[in-house]
Amino acid sequence: MPYPPIRTAVVLPLLLLCATVAGQWDVSFQGTVPVLRNGQPLDMAWAGGINFSQISDIDLNGDGLKDLFLFDRSGNTVTTLLNTGTPGTAAYRLGRPDVPPTLFSELHDWVLLRDYNCDGKEDIFTYTQAGFGVYRNTSVGDDLSFEQITNRVNSRYVSPSGSGTVANLYVSQVDLPSIEDIDGDGDLDILTFSLLGSYMEYHRNLSMELYGTCDSLTFELRNKCWGFFVENFSNNSVTLNTPCDFNVPDPEMGGAEGDRPGAPGDADERAHAGSTTLALDLNGDGVKEALLGDISFNNVVALYNGGTVEQAVIISVDTLFPVYDIPVDLPVFPACFYEDVDNDGLRDLLVSPNATSLSENTNSVWYFRNTGTDAAPIFERVQRNLFQDRMIDVGEGAFPVFFDHDRDGLMDLLVANHGYHDQAGSYTGAVALLRNSGTAQSPRFELVTTDYMELSTSGIGMSMFPAFGDVDGDGDEDMYIGDLQGRLHAYRNTGGTGSAQFQLWAPNLTDAAGGIIDVGQFATPVFHDLDGDGLLDMLVGERNGNLNHYRNTGTATAPAWTLLDEAAGGVSTTEWWNVTGYSVPAIVSLPGGATELLLGSEAGWIYRYTDLVGTPGSTWTLADSTFLGLREGFRTGVAARDLTGDGLPELVIGNYRGGLGLWASEAIAGIPRLEGVSSLGIHPNPARHMVNITGMAVPPQGGELSVFDSLGHLVISKGVASDMIQLDVSGWPCGVYTVRMRSSNGIRMGRLVVTPL
Numbered sequence: 001m002p003y004p005p006i007r008t009a010v011v012l013p014l015l016l017l018c019a020t021v022a023g024q025w026d027v028s029f030q031g032t033v034p035v036l037r038n039g040q041p042l043d044m045a046w047a048g049g050i051n052f053s054q055i056s057d058i059d060l061n062g063d064g065l066k067d068l069f070l071f072d073r074s075g076n077t078v079t080t081l082l083n084t085g086t087p088g089t090a091a092y093r094l095g096r097p098d099v100p101p102t103l104f105s106e107l108h109d110w111v112l113l114r115d116y117n118c119d120g121k122e123d124i125f126t127y128t129q130a131g132f133g134v135y136r137n138t139s140v141g142d143d144l145s146f147e148q149i150t151n152r153v154n155s156r157y158v159s160p161s162g163s164g165t166v167a168n169l170y171v172s173q174v175d176l177p178s179i180e181d182i183d184g185d186g187d188l189d190i191l192t193f194s195l196l197g198s199y200m201e202y203h204r205n206l207s208m209e210l211y212g213t214c215d216s217l218t219f220e221l222r223n224k225c226w227g228f229f230v231e232n233f234s235n236n237s238v239t240l241n242t243p244c245d246f247n248v249p250d251p252e253m254g255g256a257e258g259d260r261p262g263a264p265g266d267a268d269e270r271a272h273a274g275s276t277t278l279a280l281d282l283n284g285d286g287v288k289e290a291l292l293g294d295i296s297f298n299n300v301v302a303l304y305n306g307g308t309v310e311q312a313v314i315i316s317v318d319t320l321f322p323v324y325d326i327p328v329d330l331p332v333f334p335a336c337f338y339e340d341v342d343n344d345g346l347r348d349l350l351v352s353p354n355a356t357s358l359s360e361n362t363n364s365v366w367y368f369r370n371t372g373t374d375a376a377p378i379f380e381r382v383q384r385n386l387f388q389d390r391m392i393d394v395g396e397g398a399f400p401v402f403f404d405h406d407r408d409g410l411m412d413l414l415v416a417n418h419g420y421h422d423q424a425g426s427y428t429g430a431v432a433l434l435r436n437s438g439t440a441q442s443p444r445f446e447l448v449t450t451d452y453m454e455l456s457t458s459g460i461g462m463s464m465f466p467a468f469g470d471v472d473g474d475g476d477e478d479m480y481i482g483d484l485q486g487r488l489h490a491y492r493n494t495g496g497t498g499s500a501q502f503q504l505w506a507p508n509l510t511d512a513a514g515g516i517i518d519v520g521q522f523a524t525p526v527f528h529d530l531d532g533d534g535l536l537d538m539l540v541g542e543r544n545g546n547l548n549h550y551r552n553t554g555t556a557t558a559p560a561w562t563l564l565d566e567a568a569g570g571v572s573t574t575e576w577w578n579v580t581g582y583s584v585p586a587i588v589s590l591p592g593g594a595t596e597l598l599l600g601s602e603a604g605w606i607y608r609y610t611d612l613v614g615t616p617g618s619t620w621t622l623a624d625s626t627f628l629g630l631r632e633g634f635r636t637g638v639a640a641r642d643l644t645g646d647g648l649p650e651l652v653i654g655n656y657r658g659g660l661g662l663w664a665s666e667a668i669a670g671i672p673r674l675e676g677v678s679s680l681g682i683h684p685n686p687a688r689h690m691v692n693i694t695g696m697a698v699p700p701q702g703g704e705l706s707v708f709d710s711l712g713h714l715v716i717s718k719g720v721a722s723d724m725i726q727l728d729v730s731g732w733p734c735g736v737y738t739v740r741m742r743s744s745n746g747i748r749m750g751r752l753v754v755t756p757l
Helices: 207-210 452-457
Strands: 027-030 033-037 054-057 067-072 077-083 091-093 111-114 123-127 132-137 146-150 154-158 164-168 179-180 191-193 198-205 219-223 227-231 237-241 274-282 291-294 299-306 313-318 334-339 348-351 364-372 377-384 399-403 412-416 433-435 445-449 465-469 476-484 488-493 501-507 524-528 537-541 547-550 561-565 584-589 594-602 607-610 621-624 637-641 650-654 660-663 682-684 688-694 701-708 714-722 723-728 735-741 745-752
Touching: 054 111, 054 334, 054 348, 067 111, 111 179, 146 723, 191 274, 219 621, 237 313, 237 594, 274 334, 291 334, 399 465, 433 452, 476 501, 476 524, 524 584, 537 584, 584 637, 594 637, 594 650, 682 745
Parallel strands: 033 445, 154 219, 399 637, 465 524
Antiparallel strands: 027 660, 054 067, 067 077, 077 091, 111 123, 123 132, 132 146, 154 164, 179 191, 191 198, 198 219, 227 237, 274 291, 291 299, 299 313, 334 348, 348 364, 364 377, 399 412, 412 433, 433 445, 465 476, 476 488, 488 501, 524 537, 537 547, 547 561, 584 594, 594 607, 607 621, 637 650, 650 660, 682 688, 688 723, 701 714, 701 735, 735 745
16 A cells, blocks of 8 residues: 555644644654653553554564564554564564554454565455455565555365365454465465364465466465364364365365264354464474464464374374463463564564453563474463563553642653453453653653552442542542443542542532432543633543533532533544444643643544533534544543643553553754654755755655645655755645655655744
8 A cells, every 4th residue: 555644743733833723732752751660661661552462573664674563453553663683682662653553554353464475575464354355565665565455365165076166265353364384385375264163274375386486365275174173163172183074175284085973064063263373383394283272261272283294184282382381371362473572583482362352461462482493493481471561551441641649740640441351351440650750841750559549449440530620629639530330439639738648538429419420331530610610510421422511510619510411512432333432531721721622532533622611502613533643542541731841731642452652742943853764854944935855865766755734634745856855835834744755765754844924
């Protein structure tokens, strides 16, 4: 696919430059703001967390080193880690903040990267509808790009009679196939479970046989019972030496045909529940074994192949793999990946849940180092939280809220979650405290506790969401907590002038009429004096995506809550394709006294509303439903406060992977360097008329100059053949633009400020 407009790093016009765009600001990703845990820095603190990742390697920046591509089933989100190590030394940093979310926005359910055309660049295999599509890697240097070559790969399904029908090569959305060279001929084959039943199908790629090259995806079903085993339809037990009288004629990678009990469609052929498959050679004999994970179980089952490349026969089963080390015990539905993560030239084993919920979410990337050889690996478990131990990761869900806990004038950060998964299969909700120990201009956070005020034992349960405001008029901020059931619980701050201490004041908060406040599910409150009467009102988001307006009809010391509007401002974060929206509100104060509303959403985009008034039935202005193009994942929450003393708010965005991203505001006094991308020279800047763009050597074949406006829309794109380009920006609307130059030499970017004439 062509490289889409840059949206994650674009900026909105500055207040000081264009009076018509008051209330907008400029942010850029800040992955280096320090965060410490137990005194040790988290170098990937703001990476966004990991829950249920499918892991592949790929060279993302053209430096010859294999980086890591993590596709998380929590929201179909991609995280990239750049390999900065050396042979024998592992080192990674958070990668490609310049890559827009739209580059991978079409990927869902499962994603594996494999080089199908032998050009040395990993291509994308991903689930589509009852099968999978393929995107070819068309990257040049560090200019990352893909183009779809097929929406659905087909295979020739051969019947026992020998006739064949071409249809989609079926892989379910919950299964994970093995895409490997099974027969050793140089092209990629497929092992996957059949549509009905628990037999493994072998789809052979005929690219080498038909064309003499590996660059085609021409499949034929060559064995309906690869290895002659069957997995039980209701559990993960495996039966060996299973006859297969419904097989294809002369099956490859299998034995002779024989009788078996029953026929296709009997009890043994009931719908397969879900399995993950990884084919690899475990014992150095040149034939592939298979590692299986099952949807309802914690272990990995190893199937050992006692046959040959021409005739696969599974002869033994290890249900405690690796039995010689610490077996995999990962709730639930483990999937295995074979990638070299320590740069020693040997592929290692990584295991992560292939789930979307109800699985381990903080220790969910098990790393087994290969201490053997690549042909005959021996796996030794190193850790259960690879990369997660270097991030802010609070389990499933991360909903940030700023609050000065220790009253030192610096905003601390509270992060609520949906819950931590435990071995019993249940969830425990909690709130983490990250204390800001930096300065008014340079924030620095330290993890103090993952269970603020021991709220996990409060009985409130999962999806606690705190809001802070002085509702009793004693000069400190009290805490209200929304819960999963849609109710609110009030805590009075008894800490006085010191650090906050909270005492439960009103469980199951009632309204002015004495009825328990209940907004449905997933109550997310925020305080704001919406009607300007000097009393803090409440806006409460909920699962349906709307906002509930509770007006404070009490006094400055004794609040009373009256529901004025269940659809305040006409706000909705519900997308057309869903009935829920999970609105998570945050009030933002901007220079000049302007107040706006930002909302996290189920889809993950940030909604922005202006013109907030407290009149029931009024409609607020939806200024943006994809604010700044920022999307950290799905089920997002957002917090906004000035952390750098420039008068403009920073944004902390949480997502359902349990992590956070930090986007810092900056008053432009020049052009900030875009992290991960070399900067262009742009002079003069700010500009009104002619602009000179330098800083990139253009090769003889030329390059491409593109300029995007503050919303990511393409303003101009043209071919260039010179190392210095002139642009006439007179007549352009004032604001901040993103300038990109790309060629075979790479990509460089910069920001251009256009001022009023």
